[in-house]
Amino acid sequence: MPLQSGICAQYKWRMSKNTIRQIIETRMPKDGMIDTGITGVQLFRATQAVPCAPAVYEPCVIAIVSGGKETVLDGERYVYDNSEYMCCPMSMPVEAGTPTASSENPLYGVYVALDQRLMTELTIEMETTGSRLPTTKGIARGIRLARWDHGFLDALLRLVQLGNNPTDTAVLGDARLRELYYAILKGEAGAFARQAFGPGNAIARSIAHVSSRLDEAVSIDEMAAHAGMSRAVFHRKFKQATTLSPIQFVKSMRLNNAAMKIAGGMTVSEAAMDVGYVSPSQFSREFKRMYGQSPRQWSDAHQLPAGML
Incomplete structure (x- = not known):
């Protein structure tokens, strides 16, 4: 039935x-x-x-x-x-x-x-x-x-x-x-x-390449070249795939990684260096612009919760 x-x-x-x-x-x-x-x-x-x-x-x-x-x-x-x-x-x-x-x-x-x-x-x-x-x-x-x-x-x-x-x-x-x-x-x-x-997804390959090298300097031209595209085509296709521009993506990946490291107990300076920031003042400015708090305020207010994904 x-x-x-x-x-x-x-x-x-x-x-x-x-x-x-x-x-x-x-x-x-x-x-x-x-x-x-x-x-x-x-x-x-x-x-x-x-x-x-x-x-x-x-x-x-x-x-x-x-x-x-x-x-x-x-x-x-x-x-x-x-x-x-x-x-x-x-x-x-x-x-x-x-x-x-x-x-x-x-x-x-x-x-x-x-x-x-x-x-x-x-x-x-x-x-x-x-x-x-x-x-x-x-x-x-x-x-x-x-x-x-x-x-x-x-x-x-x-x-x-x-x-x-x-x-x-x-x-x-x-x-x-x-x-x-x-x-x-x-x-x-x-x-x-x-x-x-799929083997033909150049954007995914570019993201994997950048994500494994966040502590290194990276340019849009380098990302585009790694994907085998012109800068303009790469920018358009990247934003279609991720909603973010390549520069926004790299900055968000670096700052999010840093925020997680700080919440996990790493010092602010160590976290900044780990994600490729050479200038502590630039890191603090961009962090505060992204999250509305300085890295030290973030460190005082956040702890990495159990089971956070």
Whole structure:
């Protein structure tokens, strides 16, 4: 019976998410993040409301099974819970927080780093099969929310369950992670992710190049040359992909990284040097312009909260 089949599917859907939540509850008696034993996969929990604060997202997917999270990119707010997951296929300077988390409404979720090599390998395999793949409407910028589907839920559950057995984790971890990556590339954010990880995406390559060298001087001409584009074309395509101009992107990445380091206990001068600032006065001016506080005021007022992503 179609109705009965639909009810059974919904029941299985709820049970699978509840199982993931129970795994996190069992393994995490306190707020924070823990490794699962699978490279790039972490569980997290938060029971305190934390307003959005500067953060840097490396390529990742964040899946919430209880509560909700908030991410802001260039003024656009993304609020998501257990009905949608967040896909960020390129390094991005954002603000992130858990404004609704509480002991009565705890946040439980899974963080999955997206490995460039494996995602590109899968993208190429999928696009050379000749089968029809889902496309995206409009321009997806920076990050995207995608509705959970059965493929994603099943793959995530199978991946998280491995943490209960070290041998299973060691033997099956890579295969289960590949299965989840495939589900992401097939899902609602699939076209967006495939575009970012496709071998022809020069903007993604440029972002990866800059993000790994934030402590070095970088020019727009150098970024454009690395992408194999003229300065004008690179600027236009970069802003289409990220919502930010190349200069805004580099500055936001540096200052967000510095803000996180300071909130984590690093001195202001160390944080400034770590992200490529030679002049302390320039760092202080740009930091205050970005966040409305001097670095020292920021240091006094902020601590890096447990489980912040």
